[in-house]
Amino acid sequence: MNLIDQHTKKIMEECKVRARAAGLTFDKETLEYIVTNKDMLELSPKVMIPTLYDYWLYDVEVLKEFGKYKLYPSNPYETVINSRPAISFYNDNNPDWMNIMIFYHVIAHIDFFQNNTLFEQTWNDDFVGVALADKRLIEEYRKKYGRWADYVIEFSRSIDNITGYFKSLSGLNYPGHLDPEEKVNYYFNTFLPDVLKKHDSEITKELDRYNTLIETSGKEAIEIFFREVRIKHPEFQAGFEKYEYDESPYHDVLLFIRDHSPFLKKEENGWMKSIITIIHNSAQYFAPQIRSKIANEGWASYWHDKLFISDNRIQGHESDYARLNAGVTSLSRVGLNPYAIGLRLYQYIEDMANKGKLSYNFQKIRSIEQRDAFNQHTGKGQDAIFEVRQKFSDFMFVNTFVDQDFVDKHSLFVVGKHLDEKKGVIEYYIKSKKAADYKKMLIDSLYHPPHIVINKELTTEKRLYLVHNFEGKQVYPAYIPDVLVGLEYLWGGEVKLETTEIIPEKENEEIVGYNYRTVMYSCKNKKVSKTIPKNGQ
Amino acid sequence: MESPEKNKNSSPPSHEEIMRRELEIIAGIRQGYLPPENLPGIYTKSDWNVLPGYFNLVPDYKTLLKSLEDLLDYDKKREEDGFPRRIRLGKLIKPSRNDKSKVVVVPTSTEPKFYHDDSITEDNEETTGGSGEGEEGEVIGQQQAQPQKGEGEGQGAGQGEGTDHDVSSEAFDLGKILTEKFSLPNLQNKGKKRAFSKYTYDLTDINRGFGQLLDKKATLKRIIETNILLGRIDKDKPFDPENLLIGPKDHVYRILSKEKDFETQAVVFFIRDYSGSMQGAPAETISTQHLFIYSWLMYQYQNNVQTRFILHDTGAKEVPDFYTYFQSQVAGGTRVAPAFQMALDIILKENLHKDFNIYIFYGTDGDDWDNDGKELKEVITTLLSLTNRIGITVAKNSWGGTGQTIVEKNMTDSGILLKYPKLIRLDSFDASGSNEDRIIEGIKKLVSDT
Numbered sequence: 001m002n003l004i005d006q007h008t009k010k011i012m013e014e015c016k017v018r019a020r021a022a023g024l025t026f027d028k029e030t031l032e033y034i035v036t037n038k039d040m041l042e043l044s045p046k047v048m049i050p051t052l053y054d055y056w057l058y059d060v061e062v063l064k065e066f067g068k069y070k071l072y073p074s075n076p077y078e079t080v081i082n083s084r085p086a087i088s089f090y091n092d093n094n095p096d097w098m099n100i101m102i103f104y105h106v107i108a109h110i111d112f113f114q115n116n117t118l119f120e121q122t123w124n125d126d127f128v129g130v131a132l133a134d135k136r137l138i139e140e141y142r143k144k145y146g147r148w149a150d151y152v153i154e155f156s157r158s159i160d161n162i163t164g165y166f167k168s169l170s171g172l173n174y175p176g177h178l179d180p181e182e183k184v185n186y187y188f189n190t191f192l193p194d195v196l197k198k199h200d201s202e203i204t205k206e207l208d209r210y211n212t213l214i215e216t217s218g219k220e221a222i223e224i225f226f227r228e229v230r231i232k233h234p235e236f237q238a239g240f241e242k243y244e245y246d247e248s249p250y251h252d253v254l255l256f257i258r259d260h261s262p263f264l265k266k267e268e269n270g271w272m273k274s275i276i277t278i279i280h281n282s283a284q285y286f287a288p289q290i291r292s293k294i295a296n297e298g299w300a301s302y303w304h305d306k307l308f309i310s311d312n313r314i315q316g317h318e319s320d321y322a323r324l325n326a327g328v329t330s331l332s333r334v335g336l337n338p339y340a341i342g343l344r345l346y347q348y349i350e351d352m353a354n355k356g357k358l359s360y361n362f363q364k365i366r367s368i369e370q371r372d373a374f375n376q377h378t379g380k381g382q383d384a385i386f387e388v389r390q391k392f393s394d395f396m397f398v399n400t401f402v403d404q405d406f407v408d409k410h411s412l413f414v415v416g417k418h419l420d421e422k423k424g425v426i427e428y429y430i431k432s433k434k435a436a437d438y439k440k441m442l443i444d445s446l447y448h449p450p451h452i453v454i455n456k457e458l459t460t461e462k463r464l465y466l467v468h469n470f471e472g473k474q475v476y477p478a479y480i481p482d483v484l485v486g487l488e489y490l491w492g493g494e495v496k497l498e499t500t501e502i503i504p505e506k507e508n509e510e511i512v513g514y515n516y517r518t519v520m521y522s523c524k525n526k527k528v529s530k531t532i533p534k535n536g537q
Numbered sequence: 538m539e540s541p542e543k544n545k546n547s548s549p550p551s552h553e554e555i556m557r558r559e560l561e562i563i564a565g566i567r568q569g570y571l572p573p574e575n576l577p578g579i580y581t582k583s584d585w586n587v588l589p590g591y592f593n594l595v596p597d598y599k600t601l602l603k604s605l606e607d608l609l610d611y612d613k614k615r616e617e618d619g620f621p622r623r624i625r626l627g628k629l630i631k632p633s634r635n636d637k638s639k640v641v642v643v644p645t646s647t648e649p650k651f652y653h654d655d656s657i658t659e660d661n662e663e664t665t666g667g668s669g670e671g672e673e674g675e676v677i678g679q680q681q682a683q684p685q686k687g688e689g690e691g692q693g694a695g696q697g698e699g700t701d702h703d704v705s706s707e708a709f710d711l712g713k714i715l716t717e718k719f720s721l722p723n724l725q726n727k728g729k730k731r732a733f734s735k736y737t738y739d740l741t742d743i744n745r746g747f748g749q750l751l752d753k754k755a756t757l758k759r760i761i762e763t764n765i766l767l768g769r770i771d772k773d774k775p776f777d778p779e780n781l782l783i784g785p786k787d788h789v790y791r792i793l794s795k796e797k798d799f800e801t802q803a804v805v806f807f808i809r810d811y812s813g814s815m816q817g818a819p820a821e822t823i824s825t826q827h828l829f830i831y832s833w834l835m836y837q838y839q840n841n842v843q844t845r846f847i848l849h850d851t852g853a854k855e856v857p858d859f860y861t862y863f864q865s866q867v868a869g870g871t872r873v874a875p876a877f878q879m880a881l882d883i884i885l886k887e888n889l890h891k892d893f894n895i896y897i898f899y900g901t902d903g904d905d906w907d908n909d910g911k912e913l914k915e916v917i918t919t920l921l922s923l924t925n926r927i928g929i930t931v932a933k934n935s936w937g938g939t940g941q942t943i944v945e946k947n948m949t950d951s952g953i954l955l956k957y958p959k960l961i962r963l964d965s966f967d968a969s970g971s972n973e974d975r976i977i978e979g980i981k982k983l984v985s986d987t
Contacts, residue, residue, distance in 0.1 A: 056611055060624055060646045063608075147614060154623075158650050293579055331668035334678055338579045341666075415667040415677070428678040430671045431664060441664050445579055450651045474657060479649035482621060502657045514657075526619055 001039055001050070004032040004090065008099060011313075015103040018307055023382065024111040029085040034092050040079075041065040047286055048081050048089065051132040053278065054139070055153055080106045082113040082289070084126040097317035101308045101324065108303035112296045115390050118288035120172055127285055134278040141271055152275045155486030156254060160283035161449040164251035165291075168284065183226060184210075186243045187236070195239055250454040253466065254280045262461045263492025272490075288393075290447045295397045298342015299389050301329050305343070334415050334428050336445065345397060346385050348406050353384030371405070398442045404435040414441045450475050455498075464491040468499035470516070475499050484523035497521040498533075608644065623647070625973045740791040748790020755789035763787055803894040803925075804843045805834055806880045807862060810901040812850040812871040814934060818968035822932040823900030824863050826976045830898055830928075831859065833980065843893070845883060849876035851906070855883070873905045873944060874912040881920050890923040897924055898983065903931040903942025903965065910947025918953060921960045928983030931965035 004012070012032060019026075035043075045061035046052040080088035088106045090099075113119050142149040179185070188207060192198045198206075213221040229236055250256060258276045263269060289296070308314060308321060331340040352358050356376030365371050388397065406412075416431030432438070451469040458465035464487060468475055480497065487495045498520050505513040520531050612624045623646045671677050740750055745759075764770045764781045807827050811820070834842045846862035847855050850869040853876040856862050880897055884890055897920065907913065920927060931942055941949070948954055948963055964982040966975055 056608060057623060057646050057648065060608055060644050064645050147611065147618075151618070151620070157648065161650050161652075332666070333669050334665060334667045336579050336666040410668055411670065412666065412668050413671070413673070415665050416662050417664075418662070420679070425679040427676045428667075429676045430667070430673050431662075433673055438666070441666060442579075445665075448653065450653055452651055468651075473653040473655065476652045476654040479647075479652065482649035483651060485620065504657065 001033045001035050001089075004034055008032070008096075011096060011099055012103050014313070015100060015107060015307070015311075018311065019104065019107045019111070019303070022303070022307060023386065024107060024303065026107065026110045026114050027085060030110065031085050031087045033087065033089050035089045036092075037069070040089065041069055043089075048079050049083070049128060049131055051128050051135055052282070053131065053135040053153070056150055057154070078102045078106060080109045081128075082119065082122055082285075083128040086110040086113065087128065097314045097320065098324065100311060100314055101304050101321060104304040104307045104311075105300045108300040109296060111303075112292070112299050112389060116288070116292060116295070117391055118169065118292055118393055121169065122285055122288070131282070134282070138275060138278065141275065145271065149275065151486075151489065152272045153279060155490050156276045156279035157283075158483045158486045159253050159452075160279050162253050162452045163255070163280055163283055163287070165284060165287040167251050181222065182244060182247070183240060184222065186240050187226075187229065190243060191233075191236060191239060195235070196233070246456060250456055252280075253452060253454060254283075256454050257464070257487070257490050260459075261464075261491050263490065276490075291393045291395070293447075294338040294342040294345075294394045295389070295392055296342075297339045298344075298346050298397075301339045301343040302346040302385070305329070331410060331412070336442070341442075342397075344410055345401050345406070346388070348409070349388055349401055350381035350385050352381075354379060354381035356380070358384060394446050395443060398439060398446070402435060402439040402442065407433065407435040407438050412438055414438055452497075458496075460493075462493040464488075464493065464495045466495070466497045468497065470500035474502050477501075480521055481523070481528035484521060484528055485526050488523045488526065494522060494524045496523075622974060740793055742792050742794035744790050744792045745786045746788060746790075748792040750791040752789045752791055756787060759784075759787040759789055802842070803834060803896060804845065804884075804889050805831070806845045806847060806883075806895070806897040807831065807859075808847045808849065808853075808876045808880060808897065808899040809862065810850070810871060810873070810876075810899075810904070811848045811865050812869060812904065814871065814902050814904050817934075819900075819902040819932040819934055822968040822976060823930060825973070826930060826932075826979060827898060827900060828859075828863070829976065830980055830984075833984075834896070845880070847876050847879055849873065849879075851875075853879040855879065871901075871904045871906050873899075873901065874907060874910075874916055877913065877916045877920060881916055881923075884920075884923055895924040897927045898930070899927070900930045900932065901944055902934050902968065903944045905943040905947065907947075908943065910943070910951065913947055914951040914953065917951075917961070921953065921957055924960065926959075926984065927961040929961070929963040930979055930983065931963065932968035933965060934968065 003009075009032065012030070016026075016030075042062050042065075043050060044065060045058040078088060078090050080086060088110075090102070094102060114123070138149060138153070188203065188210075192203050192206065193200075210225060213225055217224070226236075245260070254276060258264060258273050258280070264272055264276075305325060308325075314321065329337070329339045329343050331337060331344075349358070354377075355374060356362065356378040357374060358380075362371070362374055365374065388401075392400070412433075413430045414432040414434075414437045415428050417426050417428050419425075420427050448471075450473075451471060452466055452475075453469065455465040455467045466487075475497075480499075484495050484497060498518065500516050501519050503515045503517065504511045505515055518533055520533050522529050522531065609624060612622050615622055624644050625646065667677065669677070743752065743755070760781055760783055761770065763784045764776075765772075767782060769781065770776050807830075809815075809820075809823055809827065815823070831842075831844065844859065845855065846857070846859065847853055848862065848865055849872070851872045856865065876899070877897075884895065889895060905913070917927065929944070929948065931945055933942060942965070945963065945965055953961060954963055962983045964979045966979065
C-alpha cells in the first residue's frame with residue numbers, strides 16, 4: 001500500500017478546491033492509497049479498515065475471496081472509508097481524466113460521511129486509530145486467553161446488528177444535563193406516588209422543601225436530602241436500584257448482556273466486557289453506512305456528474321466519461337441500482353425545490369397541467385439537497401420523495417415474475433407502475449435487522465429472555481440455534497427467544513394463506529429446543 | 538444439536554404416495570422450476586465493483602493452503618469446546634459457454650446472526666425494481682426456468698462442468714484436507730493384488746551436456762539463467778538473444794531411461810439415483826458427498842484412481858465424467874437394481890476385479906419402485922465377492938416420513954448388511970437437515986474398518 005504519487009495528489013487537491021467552491025464541506029486532510037487487488041481482497045472482510053481487529057473467520061473469508069477471484073477476476077475501482085482523515089483506496093492504473101471523476105465521487109462520499117447526521121457518532125474519533133488500539137488489546141487477550149477471546153468476539157458479533165442504533169442516535173443530542181438526577185426523578189415520580197402512595201399535596205410539599213434546600217445550599221443539598229430519605233425509608237435504596245435496572249437500555253441486547261450478565265460480572269471474566277465493547281462500538285460505527293446506501297451513492301454520483309462536466313481539465317474525454325458514467329448510473333431494466341435511483345432522486349428534489357414544489361401549496365394541486373406549470377422560481381434547489389444530505393437516511397429519502405411524478409418521470413415500475421409452464425421460462429413482467437407499490441418494494445429491500453429486545457421482567461440471573469417484535473418477517477430459523485448457544489455462554493445461563501413463525505397454508509401445493517404462531521426457542525447446556533407456548537397461535 | 542423440527546410427522550407416507558409424489562415432481566420439473574437468481578439489489582453494487590478491470594493479478598492460492606490448514610485446526614478445537622464448527626468447504630463454479638466451466642474449492646464460513654428471513658412473506662411473489670418502456674402486465678424479459686447447464690454457484694448437483702485437470706488438482710487438495718483434518722481413515726489394500734507398478738522405457742531422464750533429444754525449452758531457460766548470473770541480462774531492459782553466451786552445460790537433453798509406471802490402483806463406481814424424487818436436498822447431499830469421497834480417494838491413491846459414473850432412474854446409464862454425473866438433471870422414476878447390475882456388468886466385462894481395488898458408492902433418497910428388492914439383493918451379493926467396499930447413502934427427503942425407506946428396508950431384510958459388515962455399509966439421514974459435518978460423518982461410516 002503506497003500513497004498516490006504527487007502528480008495524482010495534485011489532481012485530488014484541485015478537485016477539492018472545486019468541490020468546496022460548489023458547497024461541499026469536508027476536512028482539509030485526506031489520504032489516498034494505491035492498493036493491489038490482493039490488498040483489496042484481504043481488506044474486504046475487515047470492511048476496508050486496515051487496522052480492524054484480527055479474527056480467524058476473516059482469514060477464511062479472504063481465502064474464499066481468493067478462490068472467487070480465481071474464477072472472476074475483477075478490478076476494484078475505488079473505495080473510501082469514513083475515518084479521520086478520510087482514507088480512500090485506488091487502483092493503480094486509472095488515467096487522469098478517470099481519476100478526476102473518481103476523486104469527485106470520493107470527495108462527495110467524504111462530504112456525506114462528515115455531514116450526514118446518521119454518522120454523528122463517528123465524527124469525534126479517528127476510527128482507524130481507535131481500531132488499532134482495539135486490535136492490540138484483543139491481541140493481548142488472545143495471547144492470554146487463547147481461542148476463548150475469539151469465542152467472545154464471535155458471540156458478540158452474532159448480535160452486533162441489534163444494538164439499537166437509532167435509539168442511541170436519537171439520544172445523542174438529548175439535553176440530558178437539564179434532567180434532574182435519576183434519584184430525584186425516581187423519588188418524586190415513582191417512589192412517593194406509587195410506593196408510599198402519597199397524595200399530590202404531600203408530594204408538592206416535599207417538592208417545595210427540596211427546591212428550597214437546593215436554592216439555599218446548592219447541589220450538595222441533594223446528598224443531604226437523600227441521606228434523610230434513606231433513614232426515613234430504608235426501602236428507598238432497593239427500590240431505586242430496581243428502577244435503575246428497569247430503566248437501563250433494553251433495546252441494545254449486546255450492552256445489556258455486558259452490563260448485567262452474571263457470568264461477565266465474575267472477576268475473572270471482566271476482560272470479556274472489553275471485547276464486547278469493542279465489537280459493539282465497531283458495529284455502531286458501521287451502522288450508518290448500510291442505512292444510507294442510496295442517499296450516499298446518489299449524492300456521490302450527483303456530484304461527480306455535476307463537477308466533472310464543468311471541469312475544464314477533462315476536455316477530450318467527454319465521451320469516455322459518458323460511457324463510464326452510464327455504466328455507473330443508468331437505471332436497470334430489471335433490478336435495482338442505488339447509484340441510479342439516488343442520483344435521480346437528488347436531481348428530482350433539486351428541481352422540485354427550485355420550482356417551489358416542496359410545499360403544501362403545490363401538494364394541494366390536483367390538476368396535472370397545473371402541477372406541471374407550477375413554478376415559483378425559488379432557486380432553493382441546492383439548499384434542499386444539502387438539507388437532505390444532512391438529515392436523511394435511505395428510508396426517509398425513499399419514503400419522502402418517491403412519488404408518482406418521480407416514478408412516471410423515469411418510467412419506473414415494480415417487476416414481478418411468474419412461471420410460464422408451457423414455455424418453461426420465468427417471465428419478468430411489469431407488475432405495477434404505481435408509486436405506492438414502487439416505494440413499498442424499495443423500502444422492503446432496505447436493510448432492516450429484526451427488532452429484538454430484552455424482556456426484563458422475565459430475565460433473571462439464570463435466564464436471559466429475548467423477545468422478537470414481529471414485523472411481517474420471521475427470523476431466519478437456521479441461524480437461531482447457533483446465536484442462542486453463543487448468548488448462553490455470555491449470560492452463563494439459559495437463553496430464551498420468543499418469536500413468531502410464518503406457516504404457509506397450502507391447498508394442493510398452492511399457497512392459499514399464511515398462519516402466524518408464537519414459538520419459543522430455549523437454549524440450555526448448548527441444546528436448543530423449540531416449543532409452542534400454550535397461549536400461542 | 539437436536540433440530541426441533543425433525544420429528545414433525547411420524548407416519549411415513551405409503552409407497553404409492555411416494556411414487557405419486559415422484560411422478561408429480563417429474564411433471565413439475567418438465568414444466569420448469571425456479572432457478573436461483575442473481576438480480577442486482579441495493580447492496581450488490583458498490584464503488585469498487587461498478588467498473589470493469591484492467592489487470593489481472595492472480596494471487597497464489599497454493600501458498601495460502603497452509604494457513605487454511607491452520608484454520609481447520611482451529612475449527613476442530615471448537616468441537617472440543619462444545620461449539621459447532623464454522624468452516625465449510627464449498628465450491629465455486631463458473632459457468633462458461635463452451636461447457637468447460639471452472640471449479641474452485643474454497644473454504645467458506647457463515648456468520649449466524651438474527652436476520653430476517655425473506656423467503657416467506659405475505660406477498661407471495663418476489664419483486665424488484667425496473668425501468669423503461671412498457672405497460673403494466675407486459676412481459677419484459679424471460680429466463681430459462683430450468684437452470685442452464687452449469688449455471689450458478691453452490692453445493693449442489695446440476696452445476697458446473699470442468700476440464701479433467703481442474704477437478705483432479707483441486708480434488709487432491711481437498712482430499713488431503715479431508716483425510717488429515719476431518720480424520721477420514723486411511724485405506725488398506727486388499728493385499729491380494731499384484732504389484733502396482735510396471736516398468737517402461739521412455740525419454741524422460743534429463744541430462745546436461747549430451748543425450749538423445751535436445752529439450753529446447755529447458756535449454757533456453759538454462760541459457761537465460763546463465764546470462765542473468767553473468768549480468769548480461771537486465772531485468773528491466775529488453776535484450777538481444779544474439780548477445781547471449783551459451784555455456785557447455787546449458788544444453789539440456791532427454792535420455793532414455795527405465796521408468797516406473799504407476800498403475801491405477803482403484804476403480805471407484807459412483808452411482809447416483811437421479812430420479813424425480815431426488816430433486817433438491819437429496820441430490821445436493823449425495824453429490825457433495827460423492828465429490829468428497831472422490832477427492833479423498835484421489836488423495837489416498839495419489840491420483841491413481843479410475844472412476845466410473847453411473848446414473849439411474851428406472852434404467853441405468855454410464856456417463857463419462859464427474860461433471861456430467863454432477864450436473865445431470867433429475868429424470869424419471871426409480872429402480873435401483875439396474876444400476877448395480879450395470880456396475881457388475883462393467884466389472885465382469887472389463888475384468889476389473891482381477892487388477893483393482895473396487896469401491897462402489899451409491900447415493901439415493903431411499904426410494905425404489907421394486908418393492909421386494911429381490912433383484913437388488915442378488916446383484917449386490919454377487920458384487921460383494923468382487924469389491925472392497927460398497928457404501929450406500931440414503932439421503933432422505935423431508936416429506937418421506939421418519940420410517941425406513943424402501944432401500945433401507947430391502948437391505949435390512951436381505952441380511953447382507955449384517956453378514957458382510959466389512960464389505961457393505963449403509964448410512965441414512967435426513968437430507969434437508971444435513972450439513973457438511975453430517976456428510977463427512979457419513980463418509981466415515983461408509984469407509985471405516987470398524
